[in-house]
Amino acid sequence: MSWLSHIFGEKKATASVAKERLQLIIARERVGLSGPDFLPDLQKDLVAVISKYVKINPEDIKVGLEKQGNFEVIEVNIVLPEMR
Amino acid sequence: MATIITITSGKGGVGKTTTSASIASGLAMRGFKTAVIDFDVGLRNLDLIMGCERRVVYDFVNVIQGDANLHQALIKDKNCDNLFVLPASQTRDKDALTEEGVEKILKELEHQGFDYIVCDSPAGIEHGAVMALTFADEAIVVTNPEVSSVRDSDRILGIIQSKSRRAIEGREPVKEHLLVTRYSPKRAHEGEMLTYTDIQELLRIPLLGVIPESEAVLHASNQGVPAIHQKDTPVADAYLDAIGRFLGETHPLRFVDHEKPGLLKRLFGGK
Numbered sequence: 001m002s003w004l005s006h007i008f009g010e011k012k013a014t015a016s017v018a019k020e021r022l023q024l025i026i027a028r029e030r031v032g033l034s035g036p037d038f039l040p041d042l043q044k045d046l047v048a049v050i051s052k053y054v055k056i057n058p059e060d061i062k063v064g065l066e067k068q069g070n071f072e073v074i075e076v077n078i079v080l081p082e083m084r
Numbered sequence: 085m086a087t088i089i090t091i092t093s094g095k096g097g098v099g100k101t102t103t104s105a106s107i108a109s110g111l112a113m114r115g116f117k118t119a120v121i122d123f124d125v126g127l128r129n130l131d132l133i134m135g136c137e138r139r140v141v142y143d144f145v146n147v148i149q150g151d152a153n154l155h156q157a158l159i160k161d162k163n164c165d166n167l168f169v170l171p172a173s174q175t176r177d178k179d180a181l182t183e184e185g186v187e188k189i190l191k192e193l194e195h196q197g198f199d200y201i202v203c204d205s206p207a208g209i210e211h212g213a214v215m216a217l218t219f220a221d222e223a224i225v226v227t228n229p230e231v232s233s234v235r236d237s238d239r240i241l242g243i244i245q246s247k248s249r250r251a252i253e254g255r256e257p258v259k260e261h262l263l264v265t266r267y268s269p270k271r272a273h274e275g276e277m278l279t280y281t282d283i284q285e286l287l288r289i290p291l292l293g294v295i296p297e298s299e300a301v302l303h304a305s306n307q308g309v310p311a312i313h314q315k316d317t318p319v320a321d322a323y324l325d326a327i328g329r330f331l332g333e334t335h336p337l338r339f340v341d342h343e344k345p346g347l348l349k350r351l352f353g354g355k
C-alpha cells in the first residue's frame with residue numbers, strides 16, 4: 001500500500017461481495033431445510049432427458065443457483081458434443 | 085414461570101459464553117433470580133468467565149445422573165446475589181446430556197423459583213447444541229460480521245424452528261433475537277465488514293443489540309469477571325442496553341457509528 005492510500009484509508013470494500021454471496025447461500029439452505037436438496041436430482045433427470053436426443057456425458061450438464069438482480073435463477077449449462 | 089433463554093450461534097468463538105455470562109449477570113442485576121448453565125460438555129469454560137472455576141465440585145452431568153443434587157452443584161456468583169452457575173462436565177461425553185435429564189433439571193430450577201435460565205450452547209449443530217435449544221422460550225443468536233458466522237446462524241435458526249419443543253408441539257414459536265458481537269464500526273463503515281443492518285437483513289430476526297469489538301472483553305475474562313461489570317466501557321454499556329431491550333425497553337443503538345479521525349491523527353498514527 002502506498003503512503004497516500006495509507007493516509008486516505010483506501011481499503012478493499014469486500015463486504016458487499018460477502019452480502020451477495022450470503023443472500024444466495026442462505027436462500028438456498030432455507031429451501032434445503034424444508035426438503036431435500038433437489039439440484040443433484042434435477043441434474044440426473046436432465047441428463048436422462050437430453051440423452052434421449054443427443055449423446056452427452058453426464059458431466060457435461062451443470063446445474064447451479066445464480067442470482068440475477070432480485071431473482072434467483074437455476075442456471076443450466078449443457079455442453080454439446082462437438083459436431084463433425 | 086421461568087423463562088429459558090438459549091445463547092446459540094452454530095459457529096464457535098463468536099462470543100456465546102461471553103454473552104451468556106453478561107446477559108445472565110445483567111438479568112440478575114435487574115433483580116431476577118437467574119441461573120446460567122454451561123451446556124458445553126467436555127469444554128467447560130463458563131466457570132472461568134464467571135470466575136468460579138475453583139469452586140466447581142459437582143457439574144450438570146452429576147446432577148442429571150443423580151450423583152449430586154441441584155443444590156450441591158449450583159455455584160453462587162460472587163458479584164450478584166441472585167445469580168447461580170451450573171458448570172458443565174469436563175470429563176463426560178456429550179451424550180450424557182439426555183433430553184429427560186435436561187428437562188428434569190430445568191423443571192427443578194423453575195420449582196426453585198428461578199425467573200430466568202440462561203443456557204450457554206456449545207458450537208456446532210450436534211447433540212449438545214440441540215439439547216441447549218430444545219427447551220428454549222427465547223433464543224439469542226450471537227453473530228459476528230463475517231460470512232461463516234452469518235451462515236451458521238441461519239442454520240441454527242432453522243434448527244430452532246424445527247427441533248425445539250415449542251416447534252414440535254406447535255406452540256408459540258421460540259422468540260428469536262439477533263445479537264451482533266465483535267462489531268467494528270470502522271471496518272463496517274469502510275466496507276470491509278458486513279454492517280449490522282446487512283446481517284439483520286440476511287437473517288430477518290429482530291436486533292437485540294450490537295456489541296463492539298473491544299479489549300475490555302479480554303481483560304474481563306482474564307479476571308474472571310463478566311464483561312458487563314467493566315464499568316463505563318462500550319462493551320458493558322452495549323450489554324446493559326441489550327438487557328433493557330430484552331426486558332421491553334427502548335434504547336437507541338450506541339457504538340455502531342464510526343467517527344472519522346482527523347487527518348493529523350491518521351498521519352501520525354494512534355488508534
Ligand SMILES: Nc1ncnc2c1ncn2[C@@H]1O[C@H](COP(=O)(O)OP(=O)(O)O)[C@@H](O)[C@H]1O
Binds near residue numbers: 096103265299305
Ligand atoms: N466483544 C468482543 N470483543 C473482543 N473480543 C471478544 C468479544 N466477545 C468475545 N470475544 C473473544 O472471543 C473469544 C471467543 O469468545 P467466547 O465467548 O468464548 O465464544 P463462544 O462461546 O461462542 O465460543 C474469546 O477470546 C473472547 O474473549
Ligand SMILES: [Mg+2]
Binds near residue numbers: 101129205
Ligand atoms: Mg462457549
